[in-house]
Amino acid sequence: MNAALLMFLVFIVITLGITYWAARRSTGASNYFAAGRRITGWQNGIAVAGDYMSAASFLGIAGMIAFQGFDGFMYSVGWLVAYLTVLLIVAEPLRNTGQYTMADVLAYRLRPRPVRAMAALSTLTVSTLYMIAQMVGAGTLVALLLKGSGITFNVAVTGVGLLMVAYVVFGGMLATTWVQIIKAILLMSGTILLSGLVLGHFDFSLAKFFDAIAHVEDGGKIVNFLQPGLRYKPPWGPLDLISLGLALIFGTAGLPHILVRFYTVPDAKTARVSVVWAMAIIGSFYIMTTFLGFGAATIVGKSFIANNGGINMSAPLLAQKLVGDVFFAFISAIAFATILAVVAGLTISASTSFAHDLYSNVIRHQEAPNPQQEVRVARITAFVVGAVSIGIAIILGPAFNVAFLVGLAFAVAASANLPVIVLSILWRRFTTEGAVAGLATGLLSSLVLIVISPSIMGVDGPGVAATARHLIQRPPIFPLENPGIVSIPLGFMGAIIGTLMSRVDADSHTKFAELEVRANTGLGSEKASAH
Amino acid sequence: MPERRDWDSVAADPDFKNLMAAKRRFIIPATIFFIAYYFALPILVGYAPELMATPVIGPVNLAYLFALSQFFMAWLIAFLYVRAANRFDRLAAAVLQNLQSRNDLRDNCGDKEQHG
Numbered sequence: 174m175n176a177a178l179l180m181f182l183v184f185i186v187i188t189l190g191i192t193y194w195a196a197r198r199s200t201g202a203s204n205y206f207a208a209g210r211r212i213t214g215w216q217n218g219i220a221v222a223g224d225y226m227s228a229a230s231f232l233g234i235a236g237m238i239a240f241q242g243f244d245g246f247m248y249s250v251g252w253l254v255a256y257l258t259v260l261l262i263v264a265e266p267l268r269n270t271g272q273y274t275m276a277d278v279l280a281y282r283l284r285p286r287p288v289r290a291m292a293a294l295s296t297l298t299v300s301t302l303y304m305i306a307q308m309v310g311a312g313t314l315v316a317l318l319l320k321g322s323g324i325t326f327n328v329a330v331t332g333v334g335l336l337m338v339a340y341v342v343f344g345g346m347l348a349t350t351w352v353q354i355i356k357a358i359l360l361m362s363g364t365i366l367l368s369g370l371v372l373g374h375f376d377f378s379l380a381k382f383f384d385a386i387a388h389v390e391d392g393g394k395i396v397n398f399l400q401p402g403l404r405y406k407p408p409w410g411p412l413d414l415i416s417l418g419l420a421l422i423f424g425t426a427g428l429p430h431i432l433v434r435f436y437t438v439p440d441a442k443t444a445r446v447s448v449v450w451a452m453a454i455i456g457s458f459y460i461m462t463t464f465l466g467f468g469a470a471t472i473v474g475k476s477f478i479a480n481n482g483g484i485n486m487s488a489p490l491l492a493q494k495l496v497g498d499v500f501f502a503f504i505s506a507i508a509f510a511t512i513l514a515v516v517a518g519l520t521i522s523a524s525t526s527f528a529h530d531l532y533s534n535v536i537r538h539q540e541a542p543n544p545q546q547e548v549r550v551a552r553i554t555a556f557v558v559g560a561v562s563i564g565i566a567i568i569l570g571p572a573f574n575v576a577f578l579v580g581l582a583f584a585v586a587a588s589a590n591l592p593v594i595v596l597s598i599l600w601r602r603f604t605t606e607g608a609v610a611g612l613a614t615g616l617l618s619s620l621v622l623i624v625i626s627p628s629i630m631g632v633d634g635p636g637v638a639a640t641a642r643h644l645i646q647r648p649p650i651f652p653l654e655n656p657g658i659v660s661i662p663l664g665f666m667g668a669i670i671g672t673l674m675s676r677v678d679a680d681s682h683t684k685f686a687e688l689e690v691r692a693n694t695g696l697g698s699e700k701a702s703a704h
Numbered sequence: 705m706p707e708r709r710d711w712d713s714v715a716a717d718p719d720f721k722n723l724m725a726a727k728r729r730f731i732i733p734a735t736i737f738f739i740a741y742y743f744a745l746p747i748l749v750g751y752a753p754e755l756m757a758t759p760v761i762g763p764v765n766l767a768y769l770f771a772l773s774q775f776f777m778a779w780l781i782a783f784l785y786v787r788a789a790n791r792f793d794r795l796a797a798a799v800l801q802n803l804q805s806r807n808d809l810r811d812n813c814g815d816k817e818q819h820g
Binding site: 243246247250251253254256257258260262320380383384386387397399400401402405410411412414415418422442445446448452453456459460653665679686687689690691693694695 | 712714724731734735738742746747749750753757763764774775777782789792793796797803
């Protein structure tokens, strides 16, 4: 039997065992949606890291550095710095004032129905975009990693979809948390091991390592891979990079699957501790992409990677070259675990938002939502989310270019979610109309700008393969691939102008004192459930 | 759950205002600093690539060192924030303590009125 397949199966058996254990503890809404708010600081920190570091980070960034050198490494930086926004501005007030979703914070002093409906729409959009990217990526990757085992793209996509639904439906947030913790530990072990091996290859001499990076053979020429500008070229390159940075810095603190993690801890202080743990892990990981990416560039070589599965295979091929097939299988199994943990996190945040925001508060319009019913609706939603994601991923197929979807998810989170969260915590005058206008402008502008960007529009020559062709065969109207630099200011402007054009909301004004006290002292916040 | 008048009285409490001022004094400058420091990287690399390509230690150039420094900058600010936040926690605890003793006093007075 294929070694990679065997390791995949071991991971599946362990995580399903955890799901079985968690299923017996996931009764009641607070247990199901927030793991009883009994996750400790370090556990949640590792889980946040596991929720956040997707296959795009592990395989994608390693590949970008292997192919484009320093410019790929620049991409690594924003992913950690973004957590300062989470730590300084969002995590503690969110934990102190909300129950299960981001919309709880908005509904606190604004009219619940319109803001919950819009916030749920935005949450579901971000989760869907991110999910499709992960599912198509998972299918391609599993089919590639398990080449020769008879597992096709469709089987792989269906398998990933069924597993994530099983974790979420039966094990709720508790099982999802532990899947994320195990994944983060595996990912860090693999990365540390691989980095050590790369350094060992250069006799543990950083001087030798960087010397090799400065002399990489690329297409018959010797290129200095530390040289900036290999990827982001004028005229629009630098601006695109700044735009991406904005989406990362402001988008991470608006990602629904990250935000829900802060409801799983007992209080705001523990939420803070968990961000610090997450930053320690995430930062170490992205620094080590130096070894993974430049290691692949110097030890494996760009042309070999291009001919053996392509840019995303850089890290697994590095493992194969340094040790052999068993280590290749181990790194592949880690990539698989990475995807499963992220899609499980996305599924639970999407179904929580649907059940808690849309179903209980908007559709049924209940004064006091029935917790059992919310859990039941969330479980059904998780099934639907799973089925729809499997369907979309199979329809799009393995050749669909998903890279821009992750960027788009961050752009929507930064342009729609973050402005209204921040204004709701900080601005006394903020109104329901402002929140709805901000969410709508941020969401629409990101989507429209992506459709008219070079990610979707472009004129391809006759030699370009059908699968790689742009969806719209016209010159792009918007020059950047990342819409953040325009859509984030638009999201803020929508929220501010919408507020100023609406009448002063006396209720929102009065409740601001309440929100400010709660957000900053934790008075009246949701407590951990008794064991 | 505290009552309406509690929220307003806490919001007007000098100790609470002190807590908010202390938070603002840390969070606003720290946020401006980290955003400026972070965006200096893509701006310098994008618009002054020759400068950033200057080698500093062997082949390691200014661009790589500046990118690497971002990680330590983020960790340093997180460390400073946690230290400051422990102080905020103490201030917040004092605010809640005051509220508690005021409420006890009010409840006791209420009892007396009832009995009297």
